[in-house]
Amino acid sequence: IRRGYGGRVTAETIPPIAVREHTVDAFVREFLRELNFGQGVDLTRASVNDKYLAMARTVRHYLMTRWLSTLRRQSELQAKSVAYLSAEFLLGRQLDNALLAADLEDIVTEGLASLGIELDELRQAEVEPGLGNGGLGRLAACFIDSLATMNVPCIGYGIRYEYGIFQQTFVDGEQVEKPDDWLRLGSPWEFPHPESAVTVDFGGSVEQYQDDDGVVKRRWVPGWSVLGVPYNYMVPGYESGRVNTLRLWSARATRAFDLEIFNSGDYAEAVRAQTFAENISKVLYPEDSTPQGKELRLQQQYFFVACSIKDFVDQVLPQGFDLHKLPERIVFQLNDTHPVIAVPELMRVLVDEKGWDWDDAWATTQQCFAYTCHTLLPEALEVWPVELLGRLLPRHLEIIYRINEEFLEELREAYPDDELRVRRMSIIAEYPVRAVRMAYLATVAGSKVNGVAALHSQLLRDKVLDDFAQHWPEKFTNVTNGVTPRRFLKLSNPGLSGLITEAIGDGWVTDLDRLKGLEPLADDAEFRRRFREIKHANKLRIADVLERRDGIVVDPETLFDVMVKRLHEYKRQTLKLLHIVSLYEQITTGRLALADVTPRTFAFGAKAAPGYVMAKQIIALINAVGRTLNEDTSLEGRLRIAFPANYNVTLAETLIPAADLSEQISLAGKEASGTGNMKFMLNGALTIGTDDGANVEIRQLVGDENFFLFGLDEPQVAEIVERGYQPSAYYETNADLRRALDLILSGAFSGGDRHTFEPVVANLLHEDRFLALADFQAYVDAQAKVDVAYADQEAWTRSAVLNVARGGFFSSDRSMRDYIDRIWHTPPVSPS
Ligand code: Z57
Numbered sequence: 001i002r003r004g005y006g007g008r009v010t011a012e013t014i015p016p017i018a019v020r021e022h023t024v025d026a027f028v029r030e031f032l033r034e035l036n037f038g039q040g041v042d043l044t045r046a047s048v049n050d051k052y053l054a055m056a057r058t059v060r061h062y063l064m065t066r067w068l069s070t071l072r073r074q075s076e077l078q079a080k081s082v083a084y085l086s087a088e089f090l091l092g093r094q095l096d097n098a099l100l101a102a103d104l105e106d107i108v109t110e111g112l113a114s115l116g117i118e119l120d121e122l123r124q125a126e127v128e129p130g131l132g133n134g135g136l137g138r139l140a141a142c143f144i145d146s147l148a149t150m151n152v153p154c155i156g157y158g159i160r161y162e163y164g165i166f167q168q169t170f171v172d173g174e175q176v177e178k179p180d181d182w183l184r185l186g187s188p189w190e191f192p193h194p195e196s197a198v199t200v201d202f203g204g205s206v207e208q209y210q211d212d213d214g215v216v217k218r219r220w221v222p223g224w225s226v227l228g229v230p231y232n233y234m235v236p237g238y239e240s241g242r243v244n245t246l247r248l249w250s251a252r253a254t255r256a257f258d259l260e261i262f263n264s265g266d267y268a269e270a271v272r273a274q275t276f277a278e279n280i281s282k283v284l285y286p287e288d289s290t291p292q293g294k295e296l297r298l299q300q301q302y303f304f305v306a307c308s309i310k311d312f313v314d315q316v317l318p319q320g321f322d323l324h325k326l327p328e329r330i331v332f333q334l335n336d337t338h339p340v341i342a343v344p345e346l347m348r349v350l351v352d353e354k355g356w357d358w359d360d361a362w363a364t365t366q367q368c369f370a371y372t373c374h375t376l377l378p379e380a381l382e383v384w385p386v387e388l389l390g391r392l393l394p395r396h397l398e399i400i401y402r403i404n405e406e407f408l409e410e411l412r413e414a415y416p417d418d419e420l421r422v423r424r425m426s427i428i429a430e431y432p433v434r435a436v437r438m439a440y441l442a443t444v445a446g447s448k449v450n451g452v453a454a455l456h457s458q459l460l461r462d463k464v465l466d467d468f469a470q471h472w473p474e475k476f477t478n479v480t481n482g483v484t485p486r487r488f489l490k491l492s493n494p495g496l497s498g499l500i501t502e503a504i505g506d507g508w509v510t511d512l513d514r515l516k517g518l519e520p521l522a523d524d525a526e527f528r529r530r531f532r533e534i535k536h537a538n539k540l541r542i543a544d545v546l547e548r549r550d551g552i553v554v555d556p557e558t559l560f561d562v563m564v565k566r567l568h569e570y571k572r573q574t575l576k577l578l579h580i581v582s583l584y585e586q587i588t589t590g591r592l593a594l595a596d597v598t599p600r601t602f603a604f605g606a607k608a609a610p611g612y613v614m615a616k617q618i619i620a621l622i623n624a625v626g627r628t629l630n631e632d633t634s635l636e637g638r639l640r641i642a643f644p645a646n647y648n649v650t651l652a653e654t655l656i657p658a659a660d661l662s663e664q665i666s667l668a669g670k671e672a673s674g675t676g677n678m679k680f681m682l683n684g685a686l687t688i689g690t691d692d693g694a695n696v697e698i699r700q701l702v703g704d705e706n707f708f709l710f711g712l713d714e715p716q717v718a719e720i721v722e723r724g725y726q727p728s729a730y731y732e733t734n735a736d737l738r739r740a741l742d743l744i745l746s747g748a749f750s751g752g753d754r755h756t757f758e759p760v761v762a763n764l765l766h767e768d769r770f771l772a773l774a775d776f777q778a779y780v781d782a783q784a785k786v787d788v789a790y791a792d793q794e795a796w797t798r799s800a801v802l803n804v805a806r807g808g809f810f811s812s813d814r815s816m817r818d819y820i821d822r823i824w825h826t827p828p829v830s831p832s
Contacts, residue, residue: 017068020061027104027111030058043115049185051117052125055108056095056188062102063236067243070831074153075318079829080328081153082819083312085305085342086140086335088284089158089246090132090165091233092649094189095123096491097145101236101243127182128650129189130164131248133288134566135675136374138649139452140335142484142675142812148237148244149486149510150816151828155316157308159300160190160231160248163283168607168646173623175608175616177286190248191232196315199254200306201225202299206394211355219352220395226277227252228307238486238510241831249307251280287609288566289375291337291382298341298384298392305342309349323354327367331824334371334446337382337438343369343445344399352395358402370823371442371449372479374672376459377570382438383429389436400436404428407444414471425467443468443475448823452481453673453694459714477822480694481673482812485512488679492653495534496684496804503527512811515682515804522801525794532797535684538658545654550644554601555637559790562655562685563663564605564647567615570670573606574764575772575779576663577622582740582780583639584629589739598787599638603655605647617760624749624757652676657683660800661786664689665779667770669714671695678810684800686789688782690775694810701806706799708789710782711775720774727768730776737776741765 020026035046035054046054074081099105109119132138140156147154166177203223211217233246253274261270280303285292312330313323321329334340343365350361375381390397404427411422427440443449443465451457457478461469469476490497490509500508504517521527539556546552563576580602586592604622608615626641644651662680664671664687671693681687681698688708689695699707712720731738741761743749750756764773790796808814820826 017065019065022062022103022107024107024111024114027058027107028114030061031055031111031115034058048121048125052095052122053186053188055112055122056098056126059095059098059102059104059108060189060234062104063098063234063243066236066241066831067234067245070241070243071245073829073831077829078318078329079153080824080826081155081316081330082147082824082826083308083330083332084140084144084154084156084335085308085332085339086137086156086158087301087304087338088132088137088335089129089140089144089156089248090134090137090649091129091141092138092487092653093123093126093128095126097487098189098234098236100486100491101238125185127185128648129182130180130648131158131161131284133165133284133286135673136288136336139481139675139812142482142487143816144235144244144246145237145484145486146482146812146816148235148242149240150813151237151240151242151831152816152820152826153829154235154244155312156235156244156246157304157311158246158248159281159284159304160250161281161284162250162278165284165607165648166286166610170619170623170643170645173627174620175610177610179283189233192250193230193232194252196311197227197229197252198307198310198314199225200228200303200310202302202392204394206398217352218395218398220348225254226280226303227254228303230307230311242829247308247311249281249304251278251303253277286607287611289377289568289570290380290609290612293382293384293388295388295392298388301338302341302345302393302396305339306345309342309345313349323350323356324360324364326364330368331826332369333819333824334369334442336372336374337442340371340382340438340442340445341393341396343441344393344396344403347399347403348395351399362403362406366445367447369442369446371439371446372452373439373442373449373460373464374452376456376464376670376672378464381464383435384438385433385435386428387433397436400427400441403441403444411471421467425471439465440468446475448477449475450477450479450819450823451672452479453697454478454480455669455691455696455714456672456693459669479815479818479822480697480809481675481678482810482815483675483678483682484812485509485682487653488656489682493534493538493657493683495537496531496657499527499530499534500804508808510813512808512813515808516806518801518805522798522805528794528797528801531684531801532793535658535660535800538654542654542658545651546642546644549651550642552642552644554603554640554642555599558599558601558638558640559660559786560603560658561600561661561663561786562603562605562659562680563665564603564652564655565674565676567606567608567612567619569614569618570770571666572770572772572775573604573618573622574760575665575775576602576604577618577625578737578740578772578776579780579783580629580639580641581625581743582736584625584632584635585739585743586736587635587639594634594636594638597638598790600640602639602641603659604641604643605651605655607647614760614763617757621744621749621757621760625744628749652679656680656685659683659685660790660796661685662687662689664692664695665711665775666690666692667772667775668692668712668717670770678807681803681807682810684804686786686796686799686803688779688786697809698807701809702799702803703806706802708782708786710778712771712778717771720771725768725771725774727771727773728765730773731765734773734777736780737773 034057039050144156164180169176201222204221228249231248235244350356429435451460508514662685664677668690674693690711691713747754
């Protein structure tokens with residue numbers, strides 16, 4: 001018996017768990033064993049992938065003791081857990097994070113070197129699990145990292161998509177999607193448990209029957225079913241000794257389904273059945289911030305939620321657990337509306353399967369759920385037609401109707417003379433088709449509803465869910481998003497991390513408010529010099545990556561102006577593009593001297609949903625403008641566009657630390673929070689941004705003098721829209737804007753073809769839903785201020801340092817503390 005992680009383990013308390021020796025020799029032994037016996041290859045013949053897989057498995061051994069003791073301790077203590085229900089977990093590469101958690105980087109580097117292997121080469125072999133679209137999925141990944149680090153019990157529940165977010169390529173500047181076959185070369189981080197598969201039912205009908213006491217009840221008679229196979233992933237905390245679990249579900253055909261048809265001799269039909277079942281977890285829907293009302297998507301949602309509830313009730317809870325105490329053991333956090341079908345599912349389990357009476361079940365259910373809303377766009381609120389829901393989940397539809405009936409009854413009592421209000425608040429919409437409003441269902445069912453930044457939560461209360469906020473003011477709260485400082489500062493920016501640690505010690509990694517200690521150093525010239533040196537080194541690093549990855553050449557001596565996020569009209573990539581085109585137009589017509597232009601690298605990274613035609617045209621336009629500028633030698637390389645394809649977590653980790661300027665230019669009132677904005681701030685970029693989402697809080701913290709604010713605020717936007725917005729008026733009155741738009745229309749970026757980008761320009765001129773033209777001049781003026789500020793490198797660096805020093809609030813550890821205090825009430829559990 002040896003010392004287990006974080007405390008004395010004795011034979012009396014628990015049987016032994018294997019412990020790995022934390023030495024170079026032990027690592028090398030383990031690695032070779034994995035390579036020879038696991039991979040079945042000799043070192044001299046091993047491919048990079050062989051070595052990567054062997055190393056990944058070796059590294060995860062080092063976390064195993066902690067994982068097993070975490071699980072053991074949890075079954076002893078039965079502490080309250082968070083079940084984070086999310087259709088997306090955008091994890092990013094696992095290796096570095098695991099090395100950090102296991103404190104193995106030095107040992108592995110040395111051990112591999114002794115075998116003639118470079119760690120960095122193996123790092124590059126990892127294909128990131130892209131099981132999410134953007135902000136929402138990445139947020140889930142940051143949250144589970146923080147909870148493990150803070151010693152809070154959590155299970156992440158989601159879907160093990162066989163294909164994650166598509167791989168983006170550019171063909172003649174246009175986005176072409178390739179399937180993301182991320183499992184192709186093996187998946188060393190997951191633990192499949194086919195023996196623990198659960199059955200999930202669909203379809204069929206509802207029947208009436210009499211129970212043993214002669215009471216008439218209703219129950220679901222399903223039409224078909226699939227199996228959910230759990231795949232477990234370790235979620236190691238940093239220096240906490242805890243390893244939580246992420247459990248992702250994969251769909252398989254049931255044996256009955258299979259065998260019955262197979263035995264009948266219809267092999268083709270049997271294979272079809274299997275394909276049908278496995279389609280459920282086949283691919284991530286590539287929509288971001290807008291729902292995709294497809295039947296398969298509803299199947300995915302119900303699939304993972306039903307698996308998760310069953311898993312928690314039957315597997316995680318001890319046998320014979322009294323479910324009336326469920327709220328003491330679990331809180332299901334609903335990450336947007338995607339998992340909201342869990343609400344009627346828990347009701348169905350309690351009422352139909354456990355035989356509870358309705359009121360009892362509803363009281364318990366309400367205590368078990370909380371809902372996070374991530375949007376303000378009305379078109380992004382999920383709505384399921386009852387025709388579809390009733391066909392796929394007939395009993396759930398009945399349950400939703402009953403929840404709604406009782407809710408409307410409560411409303412009629414509260415507002416006897418306001419039937420209009422009652423109808424407005426109904427969970428069931430009547431137009432254009434009868435449909436279930438999932439956000440309303442979540443709001444009615446949840447104990448709490450939160451937005452993701454202060455402004456967003458305010459607008460939820462005042463606009464999107466105003467009736468509900470008036471009815472239940474205490475239900476609404478805010479939790480501003482955050483990002484994990486482990487991945488997005490310590491790992492991604494080793495230069496800056498080292499400098500920070502040298503200055504204030506290493507406590508910041510788990511207590512990011514300590515960055516405040518850097519404030520005085522903003523006035524220290526030597527510190528600023530080193531800070532600049534690190535930024536420059538980060539630019540060299542990304543320049544190298546872009547050249548090798550994409551064949552893109554950038555100049556590390558320029559201002560790096562970066563806009564990376566999903567392509568969406570509300571985020572206004574076109575606004576940034578109009579600024580670039582305007583500069584170019586002024587230079588080529590001689591109204592702007594090249595010598596007066598601050599040399600800039602404009603970096604874009606953005607995927608468009610495959611069906612979002614306008615977004616794809618904007619991508620083509622950015623590439624077209626990029627090509628023209630980059631090939632125009634008269635610019636002498638002073639303005640270049642770098643638009644690497646397939647922006648993902650891995651690229652973010654090298655691009656963000658190199659940025660000088662962070663573009664956060666959504667129309668005020670549209671971006672719920674943003675989290676990229678926080679990553680840039682923590683890596684010492686200054687923000688040019690609107691008064692939107694978490695930008696509001698960033699500016700408050702860093703101070704106006706260290707932030708380039710521009711544009712309309714939300715009340716002004718509302719007023720302009722109310723009065724009737726006329727984008728063409730800006731075209732008529734603003735000469736620079738007109739020239740920029742005319743230049744695009746002239747075909748200057750499309751080989752003289754005037755039609756190619758006509759739809760993009762026409763949309764801006766005649767519709768411009770997101771008021772890009774209205775904010776154009778303010779944006780250009782703010783960019784001029786950026787140029788002036790950047791010219792004074794000492795002052796700029798001072799601001800950059802202050803951005804880092806004042807960014808501690810945006811740690812996802814702080815977000816988790818807020819969720820725990822205001823919503824979950826799940827205290828940390830010591831690991832021993
Ligand atoms: C998504 O990534 C977000 C909202 C959604 O409704 C969907 Br669907 C996907 C994003 C918001 O757009 C960001 O503003 C926010 O920072 C992020 O979710 C995390 O809250």
